[in-house]
Amino acid sequence: YFYDEQIRRFLLQFTRAVSGFQVEYGRDKDDPNKMALLRVPVRYGDATRNAQTIIQENSANNLPSTPLMTFYITSLAYDRQRLQEPYHVNKVSVRQRTYDSATETYETTQGNAFTVERLMPVPYKLTINLDIWTSNTNQKLQLMEQILTLFNPSLEIQSTDNYIDWSSLSVMYLDRVNWSSRSIPQGQDNPIDIATLTFSMPIWISSPAK
Numbered sequence: 001y002f003y004d005e006q007i008r009r010f011l012l013q014f015t016r017a018v019s020g021f022q023v024e025y026g027r028d029k030d031d032p033n034k035m036a037l038l039r040v041p042v043r044y045g046d047a048t049r050n051a052q053t054i055i056q057e058n059s060a061n062n063l064p065s066t067p068l069m070t071f072y073i074t075s076l077a078y079d080r081q082r083l084q085e086p087y088h089v090n091k092v093s094v095r096q097r098t099y100d101s102a103t104e105t106y107e108t109t110q111g112n113a114f115t116v117e118r119l120m121p122v123p124y125k126l127t128i129n130l131d132i133w134t135s136n137t138n139q140k141l142q143l144m145e146q147i148l149t150l151f152n153p154s155l156e157i158q159s160t161d162n163y164i165d166w167s168s169l170s171v172m173y174l175d176r177v178n179w180s181s182r183s184i185p186q187g188q189d190n191p192i193d194i195a196t197l198t199f200s201m202p203i204w205i206s207s208p209a210k
Contacts, residue, residue, distance in 0.1 A: 002208050007076075007126070009159040010170065010203055014071060014128060015042055017155060017172060023067055023142045038067070040143065045072035045131065066192060067143065068133040075127040079202060082123035090118045092164055121167045121204035127175075132195040140195055147197070148174070157201075167204035175200050 025038035098111040134140040151174040160168045178196040 004206070004208075006159070006205055007203075010126060010157070010201060011044065011071075011073075011128075013157040013159055013170075014172065014199070014201070015044070017150075017157060018042055018069060018071070018130060018147065021069075021143055021146050023139050040067045040069055042069045042071070045070035066133045066135040067139050069130060069143075070133070071128055071130045073126065074129050074198070075125075077125045077127075079123040079125040082202060084120060084123075086120055086122075088120040090120075090166070092116050092118065094164065116164050117210035118164065118166060119207040119209065121206040124203050124205055126201040126203050128199045128201065130197040130199065132197070133192055134195070135192065137193075140193065144195065148177075159203075164209070165206075167206050170201050170203050173200045174198075 019042050021040050022037040023040060024035045026036050028034040028036045093113070093115050095113045096111040098107040098109045099105075100107055132140065132143055134143070151172070154171040154173050156169065156171050158168050159165075159170065162168060174197060176196075176198040178198075181194040181196065
């Protein structure tokens, strides 16, 4: 059995990349001349049944509050164009510093030395949709202007800081922008306006290293 949370780590990095954005939300109560800023929460859209039932308070009448950003995986496809020698084994020599368990610190002397055999990872293309829930056009324009300027042409991410992990680096490409989920004429229903951004990420899924 082997599980290293590799796809999960890329989802966490995607969450960090789209977190921290704010929108103006009226006037500041302490300073009327200053606009109040509201941080937009980000959630993974593929919620389990139990968690979603708790969030909706066991009712189908509760709608998500806005502004809100949710993302979910739309596809995970084998990327044949990035295929390399599948049986390649890369060897790297690693020397550790001596670790003192009493003081829980590393000393300046050399400790264990060993060789790591890294097996060729498998290339995949991960596609993620980011839904931006807004209650008015002004909120959408604010979020779009902050997000779209980051991808010129891409945004580099790193899934782990492991020194010998040769598959940790990846990039996020913005492929498509669907400005609105509403159709004209809208009819009698007035759903929440959702803008969808489609991102693609070339990732690697690795086997355990020897």
